[in-house]
Amino acid sequence: MALKDILAEKAPKRPGVAAAVVSLREAFGERLVTGEDVRRAHAHTTTYIPNQAPDAVVFAESEAEVQKTVRICAETETPIVAFGTGSSLEGHLNAPQGGISLDLSRMDKVLAVHPEDLDCTVEAGVTRESLNAHLRDTGLFFPIDPGANASLGGMAATRASGTNAVRYGTMRDNVIALTAVMADGRIIRTARRAKKTSAGYDLTRLLVGSEGTLGIITRLDLRLYGIPERILSGVCPFPSVRDAVDTVIQTVQTGIPVARIELLDAQSMQAANAYAKLDLKPQPSLFVEFHGSPASVAEQAETFGMIAAEHGGGALEASSRPEERSRLWKARHDMYWASIALRPGCRGIATDVCVPVSRLADCIDETQADLRDNRLVGPIIGHVGDGNFHVTLLLDMEDSREIDAAEAFMARLAARAVAMDGTCTGEHGVGQGKRGYLEAELGDTVDFMRMIKRALDPKGIMNPGKIFML
Amino acid sequence: MALKDILAEKAPKRPGVAAAVVSLREAFGERLVTGEDVRRAHAHTTTYIPNQAPDAVVFAESEAEVQKTVRICAETETPIVAFGTGSSLEGHLNAPQGGISLDLSRMDKVLAVHPEDLDCTVEAGVTRESLNAHLRDTGLFFPIDPGANASLGGMAATRASGTNAVRYGTMRDNVIALTAVMADGRIIRTARRAKKTSAGYDLTRLLVGSEGTLGIITRLDLRLYGIPERILSGVCPFPSVRDAVDTVIQTVQTGIPVARIELLDAQSMQAANAYAKLDLKPQPSLFVEFHGSPASVAEQAETFGMIAAEHGGGALEASSRPEERSRLWKARHDMYWASIALRPGCRGIATDVCVPVSRLADCIDETQADLRDNRLVGPIIGHVGDGNFHVTLLLDMEDSREIDAAEAFMARLAARAVAMDGTCTGEHGVGQGKRGYLEAELGDTVDFMRMIKRALDPKGIMNPGKIFML
Numbered sequence: 001m002a003l004k005d006i007l008a009e010k011a012p013k014r015p016g017v018a019a020a021v022v023s024l025r026e027a028f029g030e031r032l033v034t035g036e037d038v039r040r041a042h043a044h045t046t047t048y049i050p051n052q053a054p055d056a057v058v059f060a061e062s063e064a065e066v067q068k069t070v071r072i073c074a075e076t077e078t079p080i081v082a083f084g085t086g087s088s089l090e091g092h093l094n095a096p097q098g099g100i101s102l103d104l105s106r107m108d109k110v111l112a113v114h115p116e117d118l119d120c121t122v123e124a125g126v127t128r129e130s131l132n133a134h135l136r137d138t139g140l141f142f143p144i145d146p147g148a149n150a151s152l153g154g155m156a157a158t159r160a161s162g163t164n165a166v167r168y169g170t171m172r173d174n175v176i177a178l179t180a181v182m183a184d185g186r187i188i189r190t191a192r193r194a195k196k197t198s199a200g201y202d203l204t205r206l207l208v209g210s211e212g213t214l215g216i217i218t219r220l221d222l223r224l225y226g227i228p229e230r231i232l233s234g235v236c237p238f239p240s241v242r243d244a245v246d247t248v249i250q251t252v253q254t255g256i257p258v259a260r261i262e263l264l265d266a267q268s269m270q271a272a273n274a275y276a277k278l279d280l281k282p283q284p285s286l287f288v289e290f291h292g293s294p295a296s297v298a299e300q301a302e303t304f305g306m307i308a309a310e311h312g313g314g315a316l317e318a319s320s321r322p323e324e325r326s327r328l329w330k331a332r333h334d335m336y337w338a339s340i341a342l343r344p345g346c347r348g349i350a351t352d353v354c355v356p357v358s359r360l361a362d363c364i365d366e367t368q369a370d371l372r373d374n375r376l377v378g379p380i381i382g383h384v385g386d387g388n389f390h391v392t393l394l395l396d397m398e399d400s401r402e403i404d405a406a407e408a409f410m411a412r413l414a415a416r417a418v419a420m421d422g423t424c425t426g427e428h429g430v431g432q433g434k435r436g437y438l439e440a441e442l443g444d445t446v447d448f449m450r451m452i453k454r455a456l457d458p459k460g461i462m463n464p465g466k467i468f469m470l
Numbered sequence: 471m472a473l474k475d476i477l478a479e480k481a482p483k484r485p486g487v488a489a490a491v492v493s494l495r496e497a498f499g500e501r502l503v504t505g506e507d508v509r510r511a512h513a514h515t516t517t518y519i520p521n522q523a524p525d526a527v528v529f530a531e532s533e534a535e536v537q538k539t540v541r542i543c544a545e546t547e548t549p550i551v552a553f554g555t556g557s558s559l560e561g562h563l564n565a566p567q568g569g570i571s572l573d574l575s576r577m578d579k580v581l582a583v584h585p586e587d588l589d590c591t592v593e594a595g596v597t598r599e600s601l602n603a604h605l606r607d608t609g610l611f612f613p614i615d616p617g618a619n620a621s622l623g624g625m626a627a628t629r630a631s632g633t634n635a636v637r638y639g640t641m642r643d644n645v646i647a648l649t650a651v652m653a654d655g656r657i658i659r660t661a662r663r664a665k666k667t668s669a670g671y672d673l674t675r676l677l678v679g680s681e682g683t684l685g686i687i688t689r690l691d692l693r694l695y696g697i698p699e700r701i702l703s704g705v706c707p708f709p710s711v712r713d714a715v716d717t718v719i720q721t722v723q724t725g726i727p728v729a730r731i732e733l734l735d736a737q738s739m740q741a742a743n744a745y746a747k748l749d750l751k752p753q754p755s756l757f758v759e760f761h762g763s764p765a766s767v768a769e770q771a772e773t774f775g776m777i778a779a780e781h782g783g784g785a786l787e788a789s790s791r792p793e794e795r796s797r798l799w800k801a802r803h804d805m806y807w808a809s810i811a812l813r814p815g816c817r818g819i820a821t822d823v824c825v826p827v828s829r830l831a832d833c834i835d836e837t838q839a840d841l842r843d844n845r846l847v848g849p850i851i852g853h854v855g856d857g858n859f860h861v862t863l864l865l866d867m868e869d870s871r872e873i874d875a876a877e878a879f880m881a882r883l884a885a886r887a888v889a890m891d892g893t894c895t896g897e898h899g900v901g902q903g904k905r906g907y908l909e910a911e912l913g914d915t916v917d918f919m920r921m922i923k924r925a926l927d928p929k930g931i932m933n934p935g936k937i938f939m940l
Contacts, residue, residue, distance in 0.1 A: 116719050116828035117857075159668045170666050172675070173643060188915040194824040195856045196640050197893040198629045198679055200900055200908055200937050201919045205642070205675030209668055226725045249586050255696045255762070257727065292725070293773075296766050303763075354664040358586035386665045387587075423667040430670055438670055445658040448926060449671045455925030456918060467670050 006049060006432050011096035011465060013055075016076030020100060021056045023072045031059040042083050042101035044091045047349050048397060049433055052094035054081060054101040061106045063179070063187065063218045069102055070216060071185040077459050082212045084125060084151030088158060089350055090431025092211050096465045102216060104153055110134045111219070118224045119176055119193060124153025124217050131222075140224040143168035146427065147333060153217045158429040159209030163332070166252070166385030167259040167291065168225065170427070171208055178207050179219035183457035193221050206452070211429055212463035214456050228259075228291035232301055233325040234318025236288065236308050237281040241265060241368075242361040243311040244284050248384045249357055250307045256300050260289035261385045262332055265368070268339070268379040275338030276331040281314065286384070287332050288316070289325075332381075339379045339392045346377075346394040351410050353417035354388040354426025363420055364389060367413055374405045388426035415440065430467045438468065476519060476902050481566035481935060483525075486546030490570060491526050493542045501529040512553050512571035514561045517819050518867060519903055522564035524551060524571040531576045533649070533657065533688045539572055540686060541655040547929050552682045554595060554621030558628060559820055560901025562681050566935045572686060574623055580604045581689070588694045589646055589663060594623025594687050601692075610694040613638035616897065617803060623687045628899040629679030633802070636722070636855030637729040637761065638695065640897070641678055648677050649689035653927035663691050676922070681899055682933035684926050698729075698761035702771055703795040704788025706758065706778050707751040711735060711838075712831040713781040714754050718854045719827055720777045726770050730759035731855040732802055735838070738809070738849040745808030746801040751784065756854070757802050758786070759795075802851075809849045809862045816847075816864040821880050823887035824858040824896025833890055834859060837883055844875045858896035885910065900937045908938065 025032045033039075039053040060066045073080045079099025086093060095101065107123035110131060114120065115138055122131060129149045131142050146155060146162040154160075156178065161170035168174065177191035190203040207214060238244040244263055251258055263286055264272065270282045286308070290300040297320070305316045319325060331338070340348040355363045364380060371378045371391070382389030391413065393406050414424035414437040424430075424437035439446055446468050453460075453470065460470060495502045503509075509523040530536050543550045549569025556563060565571065577593035580601060584590065585608055592601060599619045601612050616625060616632040624630075626648065631640035638644065647661035660673040677684060708714040714733055721728055733756055734742065740752045756778070760770040767790070775786045789795060801808070810818040825833045834850060841848045841861070852859030861883065863876050884894035884907040894900075894907035909916055916938050923930075923940065930940060 114826065114828060115723070117826040118722065119826070159672070161666055165666060169643075172666075172672065173639075182918065186914050186917075188918060189912075190915060192888065192893045192911065193826050193891040194858075194887075194893045194896060195827070196631055196635060196642075196824055196858060196896050198895045198897050198899040199893045199904075199911055200679070200916065201684075201922060202629075202642065202672075202675045202679050203915060203918060205672045206922075209670070209672050214671075226723050228725060252588065253585070253696050255698060293769060295769055299763060299765055354666055356584065356587040356589070356663050357665070358584060388664075388666060417664075418662065421663040423662045423664045423669045425668045426664060426666050427668050429668040434669075441662065441669055442659075444656050445660060445673060446670065447656075448652065448658060448673060451925045452671060452676075452922055455921045 006091070009096060013098040014077055014079060017055050017078045017098050020072050020076040020078035024056065024058055024069065024100065027068055027072070028058055033057045041086065042093060042103065044094045045086060046089050048347065048403065049091040052096045054095035055098045057101045057103055059103045059106055063181070066102065066181045066216055066218050067185055067187060069100065070181045070183070073100055073461050074183060074185055074459065077461060079461055079464050081463050082153065082157065082216045084154030085127060085149065087148035087150045088154065088431065089428045090433035092158065092429060092431040092466055094432060105151065107218065113138060115140060117193065119221055120224055121219065121221050122152055123219055125151050127151050128155065135224065139227055141227050142222060142224055144171055144174055152220055152222065156208050156217055156220055157210065157212050159427070161427045163260045163262055163383060165383060166261055167257060172205060174223045175204055175208055176221040176223060178204055178217050180207055180215035180217050182215040183459065183462050211431065211466050213453060213466055214462060230294045230297045230320055231289060231291055231325060232297045232318050232320045233289045233328050234301070234316045235280060235285055235328060236316045237283040237285045237314040239283065239312045241284045241364050243313065244286050245357070245361040245384060247286065247308050247311045247313060251304055252385055254303065254307065256303055258288060258300065258304070258385060259291040260287065262287040263382040263384040263389065265380040268335060268381050271338040271342050271379055272331045272335065275334060275341050278331055287328060335381050336392060340394060342379070343377055343394040345396070347397050349393045349395055349406065350390050351413065352388060352390045352426050352428045353413055353422060353424060354386060355417050355420045355422030357384070357387040359420040359422065360384060360387050363416060366416060367391065370409060370412060374409055376405055376409055386426065387422065432466060435468055476561070479566060483568040484547055484549060487525050487548045487568050490542050490546040490548035494526065494528055494539065494570065497538055497542070498528055503527045511556065512563060512573065514564045515556060516559050518817065518873065519561040519564070522566045524565035525568045527571045527573055529573045529576055533651070536572065536651045536686055536688050537655055537657060539570065540651045540653070543570055543931050544653060544655055544929060547931060549931055549934050551933050552623065552627065552686045554624030555597060555619065557618035557620045558624065558901065559898045560903035562628065562899060562901040562936055564902060575621065577688065583608060585610060587663065589691055590694055591689065591691050592622055593689055595621050597621050598625065605694065609697055611697050612692060612694055614641055614644055622690055622692065626678050626687055626690055627680065627682050629897070631897045633730045633732055633853060635853060636731055637727060642675060644693045645674055645678055646691040646693060648674050648687050650677055650685035650687050652685040653929065653932050679899070681901065681936050683923060683936055684932060700764045700767040700790055701759060701761055701795060702767045702788050702790045703759045703798050704771070704786045705750060705755055705798060706786045707753040707755045707784040709753065709782045711754045711834050713783065714756050715827070715831040715854060717756065717778050717781045717783060721774055722855055724773060724777065726773055728758060728770065728774070728855060729761040730757065732757040733852040733854040733859065735850040738805060738851050741808040741812050741849055742801045742805065745804060745811050748801055757798060805851050806862060810864060812849070813847055813864040815866070817867050819863045819865055819876065820860050821883065822858060822860045822896050822898045823883055823892060823894060824856060825887050825890045825892030827857040829890040829892065830854060830857050833886060836886060837861065840879060840882060844879055846875055846879055856896065857892065902936060905938055
């Protein structure tokens with residue numbers, strides 16, 4: 001959605017907000033903050049989508065406090081925007097109609113770990129890194145890794161995934177149950193802790209990805225996994241993106257349970273070399289990781305190596321030594337910083353699409369041509385096992401030609417993905433930025449989303465203006 | 471829910487049904503059937519829940535015909551019940567308020583197979599066996615196996631799973647997108663064919679498990695898997711259910727990607743021996759299956775064998791020869807018939823619950839004691855990797871004491887599972903039979919399901935009386 005459309009949107013402030021702030025101050029004292037810096041830091045900060053700050057920020061410390069906040073907001077018809085760590089990319093945290101940002105970061109307790117059941121229960125403000133730190137001595141880990149050290153509540157709300165979704169799935173697959181405060185102030189738990197259930201509508205999956213528009217997630221029951229006995233990571237260069245993608249397709253078809261398989265295009269490899277002082281071949285490359293027993297990992301790597309060789313891939317340089325693995329994945333995870341270092345002074349704006357993997361090489365080829373044709377710089381990295389890739393546009397924010405060109409490019413990228421039976425967002429969510437693309441992608445289906453929204457939040461107080469306009 | 475409560479339910483027939491039948495006869499000619507045998511065969515037939523036949527059956531042959539049927543039913547406020555193969559167990563197919571059974575079994579075309587994407591597109595009436603027959607030459611398969619040769623539309627509608635959900639997940643995990651005719655006659659596709667998406671509410675997962683109460687599924691995009699290079703199946707006896715369950719817990723914790731791990735209690739083993747003329751030890755046993763490369767399968771079996779031995783398990787008798795594997799799994803799949811052969815003249819009534827696996831041994835022990843205390847015969851088999859088990863009650867349908875005892879037993883079983891943070895149904899669904907248990911399990915959460923139902927089906931024509939009463 002174009003910047004100017006977001007700015008031009010008619011979004012009158014709700015009249016009840018002032019009354020809500022008075023009630024909330026009574027209830028929360030100094031934990032109700034109205035200073036501009038804090039308010040702005042709780043709205044959108046990560047891309048060029050404008051910052052639309054809330055009227056106040058509440059720092060909640062318990063489910064009961066979340067409920068109290070929602071009740072006050074419900075009475076006054078005041079918008080309420082849940083906040084975890086602020087790492088979302090599509091304007092989810094903005095308050096275009098004013099209202100309250102509900103900061104859940106202090107709800108940071110791991111409430112229970114059940115090693116026999118391979119699950120745990122956490123408050124919504126726990127981040128994925130703090131959960132994994134907590135789990136360190138149990139031999140278990142939580143796999144979903146969207147890059148940022150996001151809160152688990154936020155990751156559920158945006159249906160986050162990341163580098164190892166190809167093996168472990170996304171938040172959709174790893175949330176067993178959610179506890180949420182709904183728009184009328186009632187607290188529900190969507191399911192029990194059983195690994196599977198056929199007991200009624202899947203409200204867990206309805207809340208996962210609902211971007212705070214149906215309820216405030218306060219607690220999550222999450223799946224855990226045993227830390228693999230052996231982890232082997234490596235990098236393998238290819239003559240072209242298509243060769244790399246064909247290798248991915250055959251790897252997955254062969255049933256190799258690859259844990260990560262990430263594509264970096266030639267430009268990304270150059271950026272990684274420069275930034276991380278590496279000496280990798282500046283060709284399209286796959287970063288891979290295998291999890292399992294020593295024998296299984298060796299076999300996976302060997303089979304992968306044979307497949308790669310059939311597609312012109314170079315030798316797989318792989319290591320199971322933690323420091324080597326960390327160096328490799330740090331280079332991958334630092335790609336945002338490496339990319340913007342390609343063009344000092346620029347801003348890096350990340351977008352994402354996802355297509356059936358059979359169309360991935362076409363989609364990336366056409367996208368690279370599009371970038372060239374429009375004089376845009378945008379290294380491409382991808383969670384290619386899932387058909388998902390990112391373009392990080394490196395923009396001079398002072399140059400309106402570039403901004404316009406970037407917006408037009410992103411619209412074409414979304415349309416290209418949808419034309420290939422893909423989606424305008426594989427993992428970033430819709431927020432404000434992709435509402436227009438969502439309509440183009442799903443048509444009438446979005447109407448049924450609106451019907452659910454109106455039924456569950458008739459006053460429209462839950463993160464209004466996100467996913468779709470009512 | 472007690473039989474008498476279902477029978478006593480006030481469910482007045484809808485006045486518009488007669489007009490709907492007239493319009494449908496005009497539209498469908500001989501494919502609108504009102505004969506009693508056909509009508510009764512399209513309502514509930516598999517347990518002791520009473521048969522509540524629809525007023526007519528429409529045999530649809532296309533999505534457009536489903537849409538036409540729904541539009542006629544919407545105009546006349548006539549209930550509409552989708553029918554696949556009739557294998558559901560909780561009364562999903564009954565028409566307590568009268569109406570139309572919409573038979574989708576003629577919509578049996580596999581529309582597309584995309585080997586590179588590991589997915590396919592099928593009409594809702596395709597059964598899982600016919601899909602796998604269609605796939606035979608592709609090296610791919612669709613794993614979900616609930617036992618019956620159910621239709622894929624029906625399996626999605628009840629969120630079916632079965633023996634290999636521990637490895638491949640349930641219908642929830644294996645439906646990429648659905649096409650459905652909604653209550654207002656509009657056709658929506660819930661998502662694109664990309665493997666993952668963050669594009670708005672997850673209407674795919676909302677329809678999966680909605681039991682025909684929100685829309686009629688007409689088409690499915692499904693995930694496929696490569697047929698494993700090696701499949702090894704075996705059976706291993708244990709001194710007790712608890713030893714077997716502890717073995718399962720450790721197997722899953724260790725990260726062995728077991729494809730199937732099924733528990734049969736001692737009574738089930740006796741039944742299997744008698745029925746299938748086998749000579750297995752009449753002790754609680756695990757039937758297991760490993761999928762992978764030859765080396766990986768050998769390693770999985772070896773590690774499993776060591777874990778089993780630590781828990782008093784006997785030697786794992788395993789084979790990768792197809793005829794041996796078939797013999798073993800046929801014995802498992804024939805357990806329904808083997809069980810009822812234990813008590814000639816009886817009816818077998820299957821129920822299911824699912825608990826966190828740490829509570830599974832407790833739940834089964836208490837359930838076996840409950841059966842003994844109430845003079846009920848009910849062999850137990852379980853998809854124990856998921857904490858899911860079935861009791862097949864062997865009932866003399868002429869003996870009202872037994873029926874009453876069975877109903878009371880099933881209510882206690884559901885309550886026991888819920889008290890252990892489990893669910894009243896892991897895979898059979900709610901239908902009519904478990905509505906009361908659902909309320910006990912999820913409380914207020916069911917209200918939010920009702921709100922969604924009312925929003926999407928304001929006239930209440932989609933399979934009324936299932937999952938919950940409005």
